[in-house]
Amino acid sequence: MPSTAVVWFRRDLRVHDHPALAAAAEGHDRVVPLFVLDERLLHGRFESGPRTAFMLGSLRALDAELRRRGGALCVRSGRPEEVVAQVAAAVGAEAVHWTSDVSPFARRRDDAVTAALRDAGVHGRPHGGNHCADVSLPRTKAGRPMTVFTPFWKAWERLERRDVLAAPERIRLPPGLAPGSLPDGPRLEDELPAPFCAPGEPAGRAALDAWLDGPVDRYADRHDDLIGGTSGLSPHLRWGSISAREVEARARERGGEGAAAFVRQLAWRDFYAHVLLMHPGNARLEFQARYRDLQWDDDDELLQAWCDGRTGYPLVDAGMRQLAASGWMHNRARMVVGSFLTKNLHLDWRRGEWWFGRMLLDGEPAQNNGNWQWIASTGVDPAPYFRRMFNPVLQQQKFDPGGVYVRRWVPELAGVPDDRLAEPWTMSAGQQRAAGCVIGRDYPEPVVDHAIERRAALERYRAAGSA
DNA sequence: TTTTGAGTTGTTCGA
DNA sequence: GTCGAACAACTCAAA
Secondary structure, eight states, X not given: OOOEEEEEESSOOOSTTOHHHHXXXXXXXEEEEEEEEXXXXXXXXXXXXXXHHHHHHHHHHHHHHHHHTTOOOEEEESOHHHHHHHHHHHHTOSEEEEEOOOSHHHHHHHHHHHHHHHHTTOEEEXXXXXXXXXXXXXXXXXXXXXXXXXXXXXXXXXXXXXXXXOOOSOOOOOTXXXXXXXXXXXXXXXXXXXXXXXXXXXXXXXXXXXXXXTGGGGHXXXXXXXXXXXXXXXXXXXXXXXXXXXXXXXXXXXXXXXXXXXXHHHHHHHHHHHHHHHOGGGGTSOSSGGGTTOOOBOOHXXXXXXXXXXXXXXXXXXXXXXXXXXXXXXXXHHHHHHHIIIXXXXXXXXXXXXXXXXXXXXXXXXXXXXXXXXXXXXXXXXXXXXXXXXXXXXXXXXXXXXXXXXXXXXXXXXXXXXXXXXXXXXSOHHHHHHHTOOBTTTBOOOSSOHHHHHHHHHHHHHHHHHO
């Protein structure tokens, strides 16, 4: 009697270095690679065309990788807590393997699936998540979860690492299994005018190869370059089309200053996974209780101007338009637009988190929440709020002095001279005509005055912090 | 992974 | 040639 296991895929859409798939393929004669299309994620408050399109592309690529190895992706629709156990029963599986996840939603879902499997007499077996190390382990000397990055990083460097695993050579499906099919759309190129990257494991592995083949060496001093400079691997890490552990191992193998700086950023990713795992309440509430009664404004027009990239601050608008057009934004720009939303527009960081979650191909709860709470100064890794208040004009002058990034994403500013590009509203009427960019007609006036709103934000934070 | 404003020093330029 | 206003360039503390 051949033994059978189900591998329940979620956001681990690859065959290389996949502990759950490897365990199933080694321990059983038959493997059922399963994906459950969960309607809750496709519609409603969290609906996102770009994300769904990227996911479907990643799933098609996974199906192709599985077929090359004799398998296929078995697609079913419905609620995982019902479907997973049904499929396991139908194929007579002894075990269901999956990759664990840290978000509160994922953990509730996985608990429900585990319970359903237990009722059905099937062994549910979670494997480590898509991180470099086991993010559930680090603790302070006092035995508490860690909340400061630097000590976390030191502890993380000392954690054990599992071996990088080869892709299974052969996947044997149970005879007569009907694969089911993926929906046709939405398609990425219909959702985004300039998609940031192609989905799927082969694209992810090619991007990793290209990154480690040279650009990574300059990461230490170039990571703030708004164009180039970064790996661009984040969507693949988010969907698991590459393995964080493998990325880390290969970067360490490469060695050098750039690779070390890059690995440190992978530690930030593991840090925020640790934080959300240990503090699921962060998904809704400020980690720092004293900031839970911060006063936020409720101005839908300002929020819309921010989402659309119509704030009148070129770097802010360039970042937001890059996001809307490509599904990605450079991290430096994310910090600037986040600071602008929370500390110049006085809008709740959760509204920015929501928009990022919808638009970012790499949007995942742990990273999105951790970074938004970082810029709102409400999260772990405490630093005074005034250290995270950015001046969009200075940031642009510092990180995009030649205006390449701004002109690329805000084309109506193309003719504005370099020395006016960070504050185009200071152009004279004659300069505006010469630049082909009249402020208020071709490009918006600034929606707020940074100097004034900065002082207002300081007052709000001071008031909440001392209450 | 910051910004601002005050204070200080040094330079320029015209009365 | 001297003086002082204006301003740039810098440091530093506070937010």
